[in-house]
Amino acid sequence: MPLSSLNDDQRKAATAPLGHNLIIASAGTGKTSTIVGRIAHLLHKGVEPSKILLLTFTNKAAGEMIARLERYFPKKVVSQIESGTFHAVSYRWLKVLHPNLALKQPSELKTLFRSIYEKRNFERMNLPLAPFSATFLYEMYSLYQNASLEVFDVWFLEKYPEHEVIMDVYMDIAEEFEREKVDYGFASFNDLLLRIKSHLEDHIIHFDEVLVDEYQDTNTLQGALIDALKPTALFCVGDYDQSIYAFNGANIENIATYSTRYHDAKVFTLSINYRSTAPILSLANRVIERNERIYPKKLVVGRIGKTHPPKLLMYKDLFEQYQAIAQAIKHTYTPNDDIAIIFRNNSSADGIEASLRELGVACKRKGGTSFFDAKEIKFLLDLLSLMVNPKDMMAFIHIFEYASGVGSALAKEFFQCFLYFGKGNFMQGVLYPTQNDLPKLNPNKNVQLGLFDDDDEIGSASRFRHLELDAKVYGHPLLKHPKIIQDGVKFFNDFYSLMNELRGMENPAKILQTAIVSKLYKNIIDILSTQRGRLKSGELDEEKKRQAKERIERKAGLLLQLSRQYRELRRFVNAMILGGGELSEGEGVNLLTVHASKGLEFAEVYVVDLVDGRFPNRRMMSSIDEERRLFYVAVTRAKDRLYLSLANYDKVKKIEYKPSQFLHEAGLIKGEFIEPEAKGKKKE
């Protein structure tokens, strides 16, 4: 039974009476076992599994805990437990209320936000200061939604009071952004939480206990969501020293004020670390002790036996570092899956991956240019998005940008044309246009060009008589568009054929299969593999192109595999957006950012690029304390062997580096760290 394997501290926490319990669990102290034990305890006591809500930071973490419970309880029981990330659970509830919900990637929504921003003519406003960029505003707005329950302008002006003169415009942009999302049928990650939160205000979903993992990283919005559930029993597990999501609004107040917010709060502390060896733990503690303590931390080493002291690896050049690590990994006896290379920012990953590949060492990456960021996958998902949500102009634009001579602006016009041709129905506009003239577009733009003033004379469709087109395409009103050229027409022809073929299909795998073998997609594969087959000189390497093509086809096949589990297209598309980032490809050494490594453990860990400026990050919006917590998280992933590595010089970028201050703090480099400013320059 899960409870019998717990130590005294863990068992005390896991069997605590129902109420408001906070479990302070330092790295490696058996947090997962305790949560699993807690749920087992609840089930033993007769709590209905469907009345247990388990909120985690990743879906993988939820899956692991559920899998462990299934060893002790019937699957039928365990599957009734409501579990997942805040987002996944919110989505699950929300899709019942709004079956047409279309989840969108943040990057997509950013593009939408920018397009709204760009309609404002800041130059003509004679502003006393430069307005914030669209990107920055979008990011701040997104942060605001996670970090604050106030109105946007109040929160924003507190940070940037000098922007009061422009605040009206910012607010206007934000409001239009919200309206457009509704119009297009889009929902952001934040919207999932926001909408469920407001739904809960008058529709209670009752749970006998709500469990929250990684509580230190919950933000204000998530905190409010927990409150909106009005849980009678709450079981939160976290560690202040591992709070690394300040940039996403993670609110330490949630954990710091727990006992004052709940009068019946009980705090438990788990202090025996079973993961790491004594020297690794003592290094981690030496560093994290420099942060202000919210609660005392005494970590007791639970492991005995032979240990290896953490090792500092210093190299002259960046690539020498990567190659040396790759060599070491090639020759170690530790299984590759149990090795991780951890870095502060993703820019380190490419060089490491290349060095490992060179030696034939397999590796897998999470995040970065992941599977779902690949253009060939995005294209297919955009196609599917457009099928489930024909209002999705963003998806349409991305698809048509592949046609040469068509950029985002023209693609947008095409989309509006189709809507017009189909009297508001996009698919009808594509397949069965009822309106045979061109719409008047952009009344306030392009006036001087005189576009669209005369409906029928310009852009005679007969320009394309000689092309081999579908009979229906010859007479399509889109061909009248003055800016469409031959390539665009061919592209449209392929698009038309595919849409025609897909009409009436419902099975996701069947739809995807049809799309993959379509002429339209073959063309995309060709465009992408040609791009990737080019050498630095610009010459096309046929062999390289062929390999690229193979990789694309393999990826498309993988997506097809994934789609077979779904019966409804919309569910499939949303699932890919919601859980896609967590999927990692292949086997081998784990390449991870510190953030992505949270909650994981490995026998052998390399923390790389430990140089001032990169780790800690100098461009940081967050504090040095948060960077220190990142370092703490990184090193506490290691079970047996820990390597801390850096290079003093990057000969490609010609930058000299100094060792990270954390290496001084860890005692691996003698003497206190001296701030670069104190020396004047970065160079020695």
Added chain:
DNA sequence: CGGTTAGGGGTTTTT
């Protein structure tokens, strides 16, 4: 000339 499209250079972290 204005609006686009196309290609080159630097990158913080996530659901």
Added chain:
DNA sequence: CCCCTAACCG
């Protein structure tokens, strides 16, 4: 991958 700049079009 996003921003900037250079070419391109009417």
